[in-house]
Amino acid sequence: MLISANVSALTKKDISYPALPEPVTNNAVASVDTENGHFLLSFMGLGAGKTHEDVHNKVWALELEGELFAPKKTWQQKSPVPSSLPHSGRLAGIAVGVGDMALLFGGYTVDAAHNEVSSPDNFRYEVVTDIYYPIAQTPVPVDDAVALVFQQRYVYLISGWHNDGNVNLVQIYDVKTDTWQQGSPFLGNPVFGHAGAIVGGNIMICDGVKVDAQPNKRRTFSAEPACYHGTIDTNDVKKIDWRTVAHPTSSARYRMAATGDVASNSAIFVGGSHNPYNYNGTGYDGEPSSPNNEVWRYDFKQTSWQVSHMDSPTMDHRGLLAVGIGANKHFVTLGGMVGQQKVSNAVHRIDL
Numbered sequence: 001m002l003i004s005a006n007v008s009a010l011t012k013k014d015i016s017y018p019a020l021p022e023p024v025t026n027n028a029v030a031s032v033d034t035e036n037g038h039f040l041l042s043f044m045g046l047g048a049g050k051t052h053e054d055v056h057n058k059v060w061a062l063e064l065e066g067e068l069f070a071p072k073k074t075w076q077q078k079s080p081v082p083s084s085l086p087h088s089g090r091l092a093g094i095a096v097g098v099g100d101m102a103l104l105f106g107g108y109t110v111d112a113a114h115n116e117v118s119s120p121d122n123f124r125y126e127v128v129t130d131i132y133y134p135i136a137q138t139p140v141p142v143d144d145a146v147a148l149v150f151q152q153r154y155v156y157l158i159s160g161w162h163n164d165g166n167v168n169l170v171q172i173y174d175v176k177t178d179t180w181q182q183g184s185p186f187l188g189n190p191v192f193g194h195a196g197a198i199v200g201g202n203i204m205i206c207d208g209v210k211v212d213a214q215p216n217k218r219r220t221f222s223a224e225p226a227c228y229h230g231t232i233d234t235n236d237v238k239k240i241d242w243r244t245v246a247h248p249t250s251s252a253r254y255r256m257a258a259t260g261d262v263a264s265n266s267a268i269f270v271g272g273s274h275n276p277y278n279y280n281g282t283g284y285d286g287e288p289s290s291p292n293n294e295v296w297r298y299d300f301k302q303t304s305w306q307v308s309h310m311d312s313p314t315m316d317h318r319g320l321l322a323v324g325i326g327a328n329k330h331f332v333t334l335g336g337m338v339g340q341q342k343v344s345n346a347v348h349r350i351d352l
Contacts, residue, residue, distance in 0.1 A: 017347035055089035166190030197267035281341030
């Protein structure tokens, strides 16, 4: 009762988050609601050393309590994510929360020779029991893709990288039947490291990195400043009407954190970098990449963008998590990279 009283006496301004147990970036993140409470989850990713040896499959959970979703003082380390591949650690995995479970998809492993393999491993994870249950493999395994949940049943994996190149696929996982189906292909250039959000049947996908063919040298990578609005057909979840949307700044960002906000009927994008990079934060152009502090909000009803700024620049994210409801609602990123390509253990709070 004492804990409950203390939590109920808190105000929004009193809430602060404990740092993650160690720095991590490019980690898959999700939030879930269970009978035992609300949890923020961080899966896999890259440690502070930023080499292939620092790619891991560690998992941490933070319990939130009370009407304000006040965080407990420490993160709990959970069982590592299983792997069918020789290397257990994964980068650029995808996680979403559906009710009381987290769903994990793909990602890639990397070895000392920089060989990268898109993982076929997918799991349903129950945080209360700390158990992983294998689910159907993605028809085309992807990493650095976007995962969006529709009707608390369908997970849309949009574009992303598969072993040797980008794909334009929209692969739809049915939570109820543990099956996959193909949706209307993504009409933009296939990309990786893009970001996306969903509100109702409205999808917004922005930016990422495309592959450019060259006449006398190896392919190159370049940022793709482009946004697309997809509308899901409620009579056929496989059909998506894709249309272009004016870009908010005309300057692409890579690995932003994003989410949909039902209350404001908007898609929210934060952070990222203008200079696409390899997993260690060094750009494909050889220059160090820097984080950004922009916040983009797209209003689906008004069909317009609003651009603002947050206090702390951040990049290398796999998702933005909403916490709380009503006036107490805010958003958080877990880990990521800050200035000088430093891997962070911070839980960064964003009030909009």
